[in-house]
Amino acid sequence: MPLAPWQAAMITPAEDFDGAPFLRKEFQLAEGHGGVAWATLRATAFGVYEALINGVPVGEDVLSPGWSSYEWRLRYRSYDVTSLLGPTTVIGVSLGNGWYRGRLAWHGMSNLYGDKLGFFGQLDIEFEDGFVQSVASDSSWQSGPSGTTFNDLYDGQTIDARRNQPGWAEPGFDAGSWAGVRALEFDAGRLAEPVGPPVVRTGVVNPVKVFTSPSGKTLVDFGQNLVGWLRFTVQGEAGQSITVRHAEVLEDGELGVRPLRSAKATDTFILSGGEDFFEPTKTFHGFRYAEISGWPGTLTEDSLEAVVVHSDLERTGTFECSNELVNKLHRNIVWGLRGNFLDLPTDCPQRDERLGWTGDIAVFAPTAAFLYDVKGFLQDWLLDLAAEQKAADGLVPITVPDALKYCPQPPEFPKLESSALWSEASVWVPWALWEAYGDTTVLENQYESMASHTRRVEGLLSDTGLWDTGFQFGDWLDPDAEPDKPWDAKADTGVVATTCMFRTAYITAQTARLLGRQADAEYFEQLAARVQASFLEHYVSGDGTIHSDCTTVYALAIAFGILPSRAHVDFAGERLAELVRKNDYRVSTGFAGTPFITHALTDTGHADEAYRLLLEEGCPSWLYPVTMGATTVWERWDSVLPDGTINPGEMTSFNHYALGAVADWMHKTVGGIKPLAPGYAKVLIAPVPGQGIDWAKTSLKTPHGTIRVEWRLDDGAFHLEATVPEGVEADVVLPDGEPRTFQGGTHSFDHRIVAANLNNQGSR
Template sequence: MTPTWHAAMISPQQDFDGAPRLRKEFRLEEGHGAVVKATLRATAFGVYEAFINGAPVGVDVLSPGWSSYEWRLRYRTYDVTALVAPSTVIGVELGNGWYRGRLAWHGESNLYGSELGFYGQLDIEYADGHVQSVASDGTWQAGPSATTFNEIYDGQAIDARRTQPGWTKPGFGGGGWTGVREVEFDAGRLAEPVGPPVVRAGVVKPVRVFTSPAGKTLVDFGQNLVGWLRFTVQGGPGEVITLRHAEVLEDGELGVRPLRSAKATDTFILSGGQDFFEPTKTFHGFRYAEVTGWPGTLTEDSLEAVVVHSELERTGTFECSNELVNQLHRNIVWGLRGNFLDLPTDCPQRDERLGWTGDIAVFAPTAAFLYDVKDFLQDWLLDLAAEQEAADGLVPITVPDILKYCPQPPEFPKPESSALWSEASVWVPWALWEAYGDVGVLENQYASMASHTRRVEGLLSPTGLWDQGFQFGDWLDPDAAPDEPWAAKADTGVVATACLYRTACITAQTARLLGKTDDAAYFEQLAGRVRASFAEHYVAADGTIRSDCTTVYALAIAFDVLHTEGLREFAGNRLAELVRDNNYRVSTGFAGTPFITHALTDTGHADEAYRLLLEESCPSWLYPVTMGATTVWERWDSMLPDGTINPGEMTSFNHYALGAVADWMHKAVGGIRPLAPGYGKVRIAPLPGVGIDWARTSLKTPHGTVSVEWRLDGGALHVEATVPDGVEADVDLPGREPFTVQGGTHRFTADAGLLAT
């Protein structure tokens, strides 16, 4: 139900170092009986933390998060019945957040506005039905906090000498407080969030405190994570503790070059008493911290890392006999956790942390297996649709799109739809439909899906190909030079046209599901024309596809672009040959990597797929694991074999996109895939291969948990599968005719001698 608002957006009369506090003290109205329910709704220009009578109103942090503020400013709702008292204080502390803080590598700040603000309302319902509303207005007070600096990229500074105890409780009389003023705000932008809040999701303790070659005190947490450090400490008044963060070490010191201009530094000034520090107005991507100024001896018990990301339920698991593969899967999970902080970002550490659309376009199926991300991604898709509508159907490369506000060099191409990146408008809703079976996702996003597909149709050349304009293409091809990530082997037109074919097919299927028969026919015809143009201009008479590299064959097979079985068989054989010729090292970038193992197994080349997965030399999925990685890297060689950081200007050690291989691990190695949306019907078809002797996989579906466990024993393959009641499963095992089972736990045996070797 839409609330009735009486609030105004209020801003402090002074900025108070970018972290002002606001408070309102009032008394409960008498004569209406007991309080039955008290509900606080709150949002801000910036980020906020809210308290009632000294207690936090919720477990969320960094609220209201980052959305396309021009059209959607989300508010959070809290049940605070247990917190109100006859004399009550609402206290709020603000920070710059994404609204006013600097964003992207251009160094721009105030992209959405220059003033911080709070908008909130506490509704108190009494036994007789009376409702008392206490809303943000010009009667509130504003004052200073202990925070003297805060930026998402650069960190937070806290001066404990400025702490004012009791400011969130009745009777406070601290100095330095002034008034507020009401500022202009269109309440039509208010939106109830679809997605979950950002929360403290866990704690990681240090595994080692040591001294670097330069004499610095370093702390290793054993895991590359996203969040901040917190601790309680006592030292002399005015003493300063400084924390610097980094994902890796280079030559034994913090490797900070990949951060670019992000300072990732927190500073704490001690009061002289016992101080508790937790910098909740920033976040960092790090495994290591450099600590200076610590009073006394720093030990593993002195501080802890708080893991911060959106509140998500874990749904999918995978484990096998190969420990390197298990670590790869853990790295993929941690990469998701670090980058699903209110929206799906590319990286969590440098001066970027943007919602790049290409990354999630290919990773969405993996994400939807590992966690329940339906609401999380639906919320983000609302911003995508809003940005797209404002840009005449153009899906931007980042959502929210702050790049439209940033200065670009003259040679930078004019913004236009970009293959794979703009495909997020179609591929992400479809991934959610397949994972959860909620047609509402498609209904909500259909206009966006159709708008994108029609816009790209208008970009086609006279040949019917998407071969004009700038494309990211097979971004970060491992054979490209470090500072030329666009210089891939795969022809950009081949990549783009293949992506459009898949997009047109999905849009047509969506239209048919929604009963839009005319649209369905239109997009089916578009798909047919694109497929024919692809065959005419990109496929030679002998079946060779232009640029003759792994990515073009992987996409052509995975997207079913090739129009005859003979061409598909040739493409599969050629793909396998190229993989073998490259000694099973990865040769694909962002476009080809998520699909190459699928393409291999779908054309009967499971051995090549397994050997590609299990290769340990660079570039490969397991090379970073052998180098000690605990998250997925942006580049296959973000760290070189000699332990130095890749010389490219763009290098992240927490980038989930290349971890999209987990989708194949779950479906092919694990053996679980949907045959109906939301796993209303499933396929049980584990495909063992050399190098893995057993695997177990499970998934919480909307209908219950599906699990498959298999092991090789001598010449036999033993499988145990659990299917939820009411769900039918098609079982396909090597050497046996496919058959169907109903809900329950089942055990099967097949001839292991028929497996790929």
């Protein structure tokens, strides 16, 4: 139904009420127009809000409207509330600081976007005769205190149940002592409908163990590192406090809080004396363990539960194989995505950061788009990226939304310019969505952003044609770097940046051609060719050695296609495999090389090395954290050292999804599902078996239907069963290298493998 024009004002309570006010509007339904045909509430806030009609939540979302680039895009949500109205109706709103006014980043700063909370909403009610009654936020609303006396996303929430006001959002409540509201200056042109889904409660996790630490603290283990909060019902003496501290790991049997840095991650609940229900929905924590003090009586596994919170995403891809450690790794990757896809793709969900780092999602987007339907989620975030970029004269910031632009940097910190791989998110993420879903909308919406970034970096190239000047993150967190020098990688930053620029120019050219921008396509193709020529002239020696001669530079050169001949590619593949073997199959790559090294090995006929790299259990490796009990992907390969102590580095998160980008190789190579056309309109089914995995099952729900691939090795026989949707053509490549094609349905294939050739099945 068409909605009435906006009549609302952004209102703020006359008093701050501890940063968590209630707002209230009671009114009568218009008479003489018949029954209510439909009613829609549209709502947004400076801060976070929860809206109720006659005491009933209007939706399942929490932490709405989330975090967008508030300066240009303030999203609102719409709710069908037809069934909630009565002759007398109350709109109730609970506000909190959220990202708008709460603490952001590690500088200790709050109020980055404003120092006043606000609510902007309108309820439109259409009656049977077509009459529309609109009730909007205005100066007639009232404001009052809630039970929350403190709330911050990093530091936690304090709820005093003695201050609860039962029925505050229902008709007949006595609000005579409540205060008023006043209007804030607000440009309604900033309002934006959300493209992505809301944040919701997606499940609960029950404790697996309640125990006492060596110092006598009561600890609860939920068995899974998750993101959300605890909720429980409890009864005790009035005024008694229960304190809950959260952390991802234990150290020496106690809560390991040092990696949280300044984030307190502490919730406090003050009892009323009656039966109290507590759920702190104005914060969130990344945790597996909770330390609980002040609990009345005996705390048991049945006393409380953890609520899992993240954006409401549909699961689309699955993977399972014969190696249980690999299965556990894959589950950890899924949990890492869930914890960090909370309204935007963050780096981590627990410490004083939780920012939308562009580098992480630049490399993880293909994995994310396989595991979940992230089309709307990432398209929404990309709109913020484009808004930030436009305001910064084409510079794609390292975090989106860019809170860091408001935070002071130390004098010695380099002035940031476009940063390879990080700023590349403006190009690589839209392209990953195009490949996954086959919808040009994202390319059309983001084209100016893509082209603007590519042109800006062109202007940063040195006289040699290389991107080798200015600060670069490079192969961030190279495992050979010192804990306090994450930038100190083996890979030359110019090599990393220049290969990234080549890939970006190539993708931008392809995008321009898809959108019919032929002049742009030719321009960016020529730019890619110039970057490639400069790379070859300055970074590739006569025998094919790439400057800095380490795994990351070869992996990127192969994966990004910057090498011009088969001879160059073959040399790079052999050298890459040699370096992997010399390092005893331990990981030697950082943020830049890790997502691409297994692809590069397999694509050059070195599947054996790729498998052994994946299956290595010594540190550093993907499976080392699994053997150490990890339930999500770590930021550092050795976030926990072999002796059980926490890595001494300042950055030590236990829930960072970026290094989990290896799942893209697991899906495509081990599982065997690759798109041959955007959106999997045509698919390549080509599992590459290797030692250590005897069978694999993979499935993917695509825009055309579900693809399933199952294969197994049995005494040298390779059996494959594949299902593709009707109307989808599949090219099947068995270990013999011969292609077969079929249309729709389920098909089985058998092939006998010569044992000596099992691990030479990488070259296509």
